[in-house]
Amino acid sequence: MDLGRLSLNQITTERLSLSEAVAACQRHSIGHIGVWRHKLGGKEILRDSGLSVSSLCRGGMFPALTVTERQACIDDNLRAIDEAVSIGAPTLVLVCGPAADRDISAARGMVAVGIAAIAGHARAAGVKLGIEPLHPMFAADRSVITTLAEANALAMQFDAAAVGIVIDAFHVWWDPDLYAGIARAKGRITGFHVSDWLVPLPDVLLGRGMMGDGVIELRRIREAVDAAGYHGPVEVEIFNRAIWDSDPDSVLTTMRERFDALL
């Protein structure tokens, strides 16, 4: 695919500081970067870097046992929106959070209430909230929103100018309703992430693979996302200890080649 759409999600080079990651993008002619809130130190460098920021990770984590805790989450999300503005990120990725107890249905309701509480500020700030359905293996510790169908139904309760969908191939590739879900998200997609699913899966959290090393039909999914009207940056987001321990320049070289050949 067009290398002009390639974005480095900062987590792929987890050991680099933001300024080191920016420099690596410049060396490898990568025009976009997705950044994480906990790695925003020295964010001023982004301004004159020539890079566009594709997204800020992450808001969300809405469910909690008490009203006080839920309000604290909402306040933190409002700050995250302001941080997105401060770095020119068009999208704040929402990882919606796990249930605080065993009641997953109630937690899903808390997610909807949480998004409702921040959607107005997002809209006013010009930042889109991107609901990212996570793989069901993260339902207990990261996100009760696990399918594109559910993310779509949730997003459609809100103004499309404020709430969209982020699709990560690693999280949704297995879904029998994947292509129907992508089509239904038309006009709402505000981010697309890629990596690969290794067989066997080396680790629940840190077992994602470089594109081409696993079983995901990346091109088919990318074409469906294109057909649903998303033409923005495509973030390569790889949580993988072995890749984190590798030389970042060699990781970025491989990432460019695979992106070019397989997406």
Place this chain on the structure above:
Amino acid sequence: MDLGRLSLNQITTERLSLSEAVAACQRHSIGHIGVWRHKLGGKEILRDSGLSVSSLCRGGMFPALTVTERQACIDDNLRAIDEAVSIGAPTLVLVCGPAADRDISAARGMVAVGIAAIAGHARAAGVKLGIEPLHPMFAADRSVITTLAEANALAMQFDAAAVGIVIDAFHVWWDPDLYAGIARAKGRITGFHVSDWLVPLPDVLLGRGMMGDGVIELRRIREAVDAAGYHGPVEVEIFNRAIWDSDPDSVLTTMRERFDALL
């Protein structure tokens, strides 16, 4: 719940031989046992044990790259049906298999074709094929059938006397459409398995927990399965290295207590 419905799935006491597992059930007044094909040595012992066999695990694994390989899978499934008859198992659990390449849609078609090829023999033999949707984290290496919705749609292509559904709480608890799916499976449910989802998940394959140690709403799911007309044995199926390494009598004591209190 009624302890009369408790069934020991043999994998929960993975280190015991079949005769040792049967003796353990007798010591603990457990009336049912679910058995595995690779652990059927000395199966004659089942006949006079006083135990009922709740199911035989497993048939399935239908997708393959060549017609020859797919036919070999079908032949193996026909043998599995005969093995189920030989031990009085009313149900053969189907773990449908992964794609042989990246084409998960084609693999799903091969599963349907495979079931069609064995359904007549199952019906004639009086054995029900139980399609078990597996957790999406197993989509790449064990089963392209990952949701109850998909398993239901597949099963409904066939005679209910030949093809049913096995629901394992570990595999489906996260699903936003879980309760709708259970209701839709009414009259088709031919097995119900329980364990728990630990947080964090210790291991993809060997990380299942004893009931009560995780986050699954077991009673709510059990009541929904009851309401959908299933009143047969409930298998406790726990893949967990630490439990396998524990004293089997202490595992069965805990299993009975938790089943009684939480299901």
